[in-house]
Amino acid sequence: MSGSNIFVRKVEANSQSPRTWTTMSSGKAPSLLVVARGVLLVLGIIVVLVPIAWLVLSSFKTPTELASRPQVLLPASLAPTNYVDALQRFGFLTYLRNSVVVTVAATALTLVVNSMAAYAFSKYNFRGRDFLFVTTLATIMIPLQVILIPVYQVISSLGMANTLWGLIIPGAATPTGVFLLRQYMLTIPDELIEAARIDGAGEFRIFLTVIIPLAKPALAVLTIFSVIWRWNDFVWPLIVAQSQSVYTLPVAIAQFSGELVVPFNLVLAMSVLSILPIIIIFLFLQRNIVSGIAQTGLK
């Protein structure tokens, strides 16, 4: 649905850009710079959109069409046979459910623990604050990939191996999230907190009723990032999820595409289904991204 939306918008933009050139050339010839800019943007759009369009179109092709040489460009019919097949066989719904559960739970956990920590780092003076904050930032340099084995050992000794908990908890305390929220909360005036204290509000109530509503733009940005990270996460789920009942979508797609047990047309349909939710969420929240990045001082 959102895919078609993108293409409608593409047509609109394409029909607009020639108009730009003609209106310009009616006055004076467009400068070299303007032409170079146009060429670069059109080229960029082709490089980004053609592969995605190819994926979406091909997900409607039959196995015969996919195997034909030379490759046919358009599928003979747009009937969603591959999609129905993929949903009914190969446990697709299980992987979809796992992905949704992990993404939602992990994002919720990230928002809670990161915003609490960011509040303390931005609005309290306490012993050890700078040390803890620098330690937090330093862990940006220790991605899970570097410590796969020791983290896996922790997970398995806690009984979280091969469970969804093992996917949700370890990555929840993101250093990026703490940093982003802290930078934003620094801009909230201290007077608001003092006023709430004079009114007799407790520390936790101030956090919930004063800080959280004001930090919404930054929380929106972190939500989008966290959803993208978790939904697309691969290496860690690949290690934690050993049985198919715990597979998330990326793990399932990677395993199936390698094993050749699942026909390629169904892998393509699963791939399209797996990227759709994130594109839909993004189109709803995209306004927040550019302004949010600008506001949160990630510049």
Next chain:
Amino acid sequence: MTFATKRGRRSNTKLGRRLAPYLFVAPNMLIFAIFIIFPAINGFNISFYNSNNGRTFNFVGFGNYATLVSDADFWSAVRNTLVFVVLFVTLTTWLAILLAVTLNAQVRAKGFFRTVVFLPVLLSPVVIGLLWNWIFDRQNGLLNIALSHVGLGAPGWLVSSGLAMGVTIFVALWTHTGFYTIILLAGLQGIDGNVYEAARLDGAGPFQTLRSITLPLLQPTVFVVIILAAITAFQAYDFIYTLTGGGPIGATTLLVQYIYDHAFQSPIEYGLASAAGVVLFLTVLFATLISFFIGRKREAV
């Protein structure tokens, strides 16, 4: 009586205010301690032992490091990682600057162009690798079909080692450049418009403005982008898994895959993989420190 209770309450709130920050940071720090800091320290420890099952460990001192040094596959992974990181970071930074400056000047259909540039960032790296693997396929890939139509033959993109590394870097650029472009766009919008007005009045052309105003003022943002890109590049494995699988013959196997292969594919060698993890960590640390000091020095000038 009233006085006493009032004082009691006040010292309670004071105590609450002193304790509050610790309670606020506690959950975050607890997860950090258990799942990042303890494992990071323990990783050093494991690198001095041999284990093929994760239960019994034999102390071998620096044995694993000695094995690494004499392992040709390890050196090949190190070389590939460095080539990948240096080329990816350089190219993605320049490309993102170019795109950000272009998008910043674009007036029509602004939102549309930004959405398209950001689109690959949203996609699952596994799906991206799968998609490009299929487009770069020698026999029946979209690219070679197009190339043979214009009579350019059918190069074996994923069969020759040099081309496969080129393809891997290209796909990484395709995936990540949009993110850095948006960060740089935010940086560009933070530059005071008056500076440009002054430059225009002084008769500066567009290229001169770019070189002597935009780029210097954008430097702090560029610096953030370089560090983020380097950290991302050192971790690259997900899209490579479905793009090349590390092949042909290890030509696109980077350090993360080397660690993964030794830790989770038989024969399992936890100690060796942990030692490689320590090496990767030290490399990332070293690279970050270097770029940090270069960035600081430049800012001082």
